[in-house]
Amino acid sequence: MDAPRRMTRNVQIGLSHSERAKTLSAKGFYAEALKELNIALRAFEAENREGQWDDVVAGVLNNAGFVYMFLGNYQGSEDTFRSALAIKERLGDKRSIAGTLAGLADAYKAQCKFDESASAIQEALDIALQVKDEGLARSLFSEIDALERTRCNMPDAACDKAGFDEFYAPARSEEHTSELQSQFRI
Numbered sequence: 001m002d003a004p005r006r007m008t009r010n011v012q013i014g015l016s017h018s019e020r021a022k023t024l025s026a027k028g029f030y031a032e033a034l035k036e037l038n039i040a041l042r043a044f045e046a047e048n049r050e051g052q053w054d055d056v057v058a059g060v061l062n063n064a065g066f067v068y069m070f071l072g073n074y075q076g077s078e079d080t081f082r083s084a085l086a087i088k089e090r091l092g093d094k095r096s097i098a099g100t101l102a103g104l105a106d107a108y109k110a111q112c113k114f115d116e117s118a119s120a121i122q123e124a125l126d127i128a129l130q131v132k133d134e135g136l137a138r139s140l141f142s143e144i145d146a147l148e149r150t151r152c153n154m155p156d157a158a159c160d161k162a163g164f165d166e167f168y169a170p171a172r173s174e175e176h177t178s179e180l181q182s183q184f185r186i
Contacts, residue, residue, distance in 0.1 A: 005052050014043035018060060021067075030070045037064045058087035058096070065103050069110065077107040098127040098136060102143065114151045121147060 005011075021036035041060045044053045061084035068077035081104040088097045101124035108117035121143050128137040149156060 006047075008047055010043040010047045011053070014040040014047075014056070014060075017043065018063075021063065025063075025067055025070070030067050034064060034067045034071065037067060054087050054091055055093070055096075058084045058091070058100075061087070062100055062103065065100075065107065069103075069107055074107050074110040078104065078111070081107055094127050094131050095133060095136070098124040098131075098133070098140075101127070102140060105143065105147070109147055109150060114147065117147055118144070 017036045017040035021033040021040065024030075024033035024036060037060055041057065041064070044057050044060060047053055048057055061080050065077045065080040065084060068074070068080055081100055085097065085100045085104060088100055101120045105117045105120035105124065108114070108120060121140055125137060125140040125144070128140055146156070148154075
């Protein structure tokens with residue numbers, strides 16, 4: 001039988017710092033967000049003696065994995081996603097596992113570990129198809145395409161062809177542009 005959850009002081013601290021981290025991260029203050037997530041993690045871990053807060057701990061670790069990535073600490077991101085994944089696999093929440101695998105794949109890709117990234121994305125895709133999550137599966141197919149384009153040094157699929165015969169001039173220099181056009185018969 002699962003241990004009951006109680007709203008203790010540590011849980012309140014964890015929740016408030018998690019919310020503060022979301023706000024900071026949304027505004028681009030990633031280093032500060034990471035500090036808040038670490039405080040939240042320590043608070044939840046203090047209450048997690050019997051595993052009743054495992055899902056929350058895994059969620060905080062998952063969020064920290066993304067923040068590490070935004071900070072350019074890809075190894076820290078990989079390690080944090082792995083920790084979150086270990087907890088989520090023990091809990092068995094398939095959709096959550098797929099999301100963490102996608103984050104782990106991004107951390108691998110950022111480190112040019114393309115085979116590991118492809119493996120993580122494929123595992124996430126298998127889960128998405130198994131639980132019939134069409135939106136997640138579609139997103140993962142896009143990630144597979146982006147990974148292959150990165151691996152093969154190809155441009156992004158959304159990249160438009162460049163029109164090299166086009167002449168561009170900023171709007172504020174229109175009179176100067178007219179002079180150039182008349183000189184060069186553009």
